[in-house]
Amino acid sequence: MLGFSNTSLSNFLFWATQKRWFLYAIIIGAVLLLLPTPQGLQLEGKISIIILIVSLILIIKEPVPLPAVAIFILIAQIYGGVDTVDGIAKSFMSDAVFFIMGSLMLAVVIIKQGWDSRIALGILKFTGNKTAGIALGFLSISAVLSSFIGEHTVAAIMLPIGMTLIRFTSANPSKVKNLSAVILFSIAYGCLIGSIGTPSGGGRNVIMLNYLNQAGISISYFDWMLRVYPFIFLQIPIVSWIILKTFKPEHRILDSSVRKLVIKVARSRNITGRNTLTVFIFIFILLGWVFFSEQFGLGTIALTGVFLYLLGGFVKWSDLNKHTHWGVIILFGATISLGTSISTTGGASWLADKLIYFLGAFMETIPFFRELVIILITTGMSNVLSSSATVAVLGPINLNLVPEMLNIGLLTAMSSAFSYFTAVAAPACTIIYSSGMIRAKDFIKIGFRVGMISILLLIAYVNIYWPLFNR
């Protein structure tokens, strides 16, 4: 056909099939671009919303590598006249991007330090040998740790401990399916629950802080904790109970496996002075986050920690380079830049106005409807996208929905952690799923229950606890 060989035609068809979502996204974008600009929306605002829709399709379906999506977002904004080259470049690099970069690098250092065996001993001392206690212990420790050092780091540290306990209980995974689900979901959900606790718990929190700062609202590390941390303590026992009820474990007591795990840990390598020094450096970073983040930014402090670890030779640059996904960092930079553009071009307020136009009557008459809408949209998106990308995209829109920006900002960040329904949304869930012990349908089974309860709890929490701050 037209001189093309069958091989080249076949190659083209394969490319088109693989990239079909890219083609759909571009067609949708082109059609939207041809439609007249709605009243009350500037052309730049319309273009930024179109770029948002196209990039959401590209991020969810991954027809092109994520760095390519990031590049698309940046160049489309410039070609579309949304902002100048300098403006885009400026919004691309922010403290939130510094933080995501630093936190991914810190994860590499922390994971390699052998703290996992000490944590294992700590959990077992604290929980005893009953399955219910161990599950609660895994969930609590994962939650508390992830509130400071990020969910992905904690999930990677906790997974081998959980898996070893399962393996010591039975070498045949099919005989301990429910026990595996209990332990692994306790780890993953613990990480998700905890990740909202402090600004450093996840990239999404820092992205929201960034947007709040842009809107002239400031909240300190400690204030964030004061407003959000009690919700973690509320969720821990309830979620642990739901996990145990959903997957009734085959063994109620894990006596011998706990003993074997203790012996294995005791035989593992000793903690050296250098390992202890890494802990001190991390405590230094943590104190920096708590006391100096408003002044210097969370990202700067995280990168200071990375610098110290490199300076002291605690980690090699080659290791950091190998395990840091630069594409994801670039993508977050681009998404935050797009979020900023949507906000400055009036796209965010137009979208928020439309939402209020359609749902405003319900928001005024039905109690808590506004919170419910925000939580449902954020939770829905974070389960197909990623929590950080969700906040980067939805943040500016949600902040325009109501006058109480701080509450809505925190609510968005908190509900973006409800990625309970799928294995792909949150790194902690993907990490436990990659163990091969959990099926995709298990996420639906437990995710629905935990998700529903978490949504109801959050609505009650923000309406009962947060008003106390306004008195």
Next chain:
Amino acid sequence: MKILIAIGSKKFSKPTLRLGMKVAQAFNAKTTIIDVGEKISEFSSHLVELAQDQMESWDFDPPGVDVLEWAFNYLSDNKLIDSKQIETGFPKNRLIDDGEDRKLVYLSGTVCEDVNLILRNGDIISELREEVQFGKYDVTILGKSRMRNMSHDLLQYINSSVLIVNNYDNEKFDKILLPLNDSSGMMKVAKYAIRVSLALEVGIEILTVTNEKDSDLEGRSKIDKIVKLIRRSKVKHSHRIEGGDIVEQIINRAGKDKIIVMKASSMSPIQRFFKGSIPLSVMNECDVPILIVK
């Protein structure tokens, strides 16, 4: 001759491996057994790798290694690899990351040439296509997927002959069904059918579906040549000529006890993409293993 056998799980891949190794034996082919693991979202891929590194420090294998170990055990139990390698067991430590996003281990075969085990991650069609292009495989063997698109994509994009192992049970298959017409390339298909029939020690049933009343002399002579080749190879065979719908006839004759060996469509890739093809329809509807020869 090079053969690629794709396996996915210990639970479902045994028939694929069994038939695949028999075919490899028939062709004395250099064989590669590949496990393509699930695609991980790019968002988390580096973090999952980091977690897996951590798992390895606790003596856990990366996902997929257990499937390769199972394949190794199958090869050992059936003495399809060198006895020295059987004695040393699965060479987990010799799984080499070759820098092309795949891990592999080389073994020496006994009944066929070398046997390699490969572990890859990603979209199955893309990974198999890449592997076939990279290794220049002649036949790709894999189990039937429940996804209808998969058959289409395999025929459309995998640049080798494809054997889909569907409901394969060693005992019940007593014949090869060879749909034959006068199109070019049929001789290669017949040769494949003969090799497979010799390996499985079964006969061949040749099926010609024609709706033409007047016999085309040139076409008949081509078919006769192929029948002659089969006769000379001393394979037990029969030849049926039927009228009617080709797909329906092939499905009916194959029943549940014949392995189909047929030629790939000669339509252009564009036509195949939009209109489908006879081999694709047969592949989708039949309940037996089917080898589509390209």
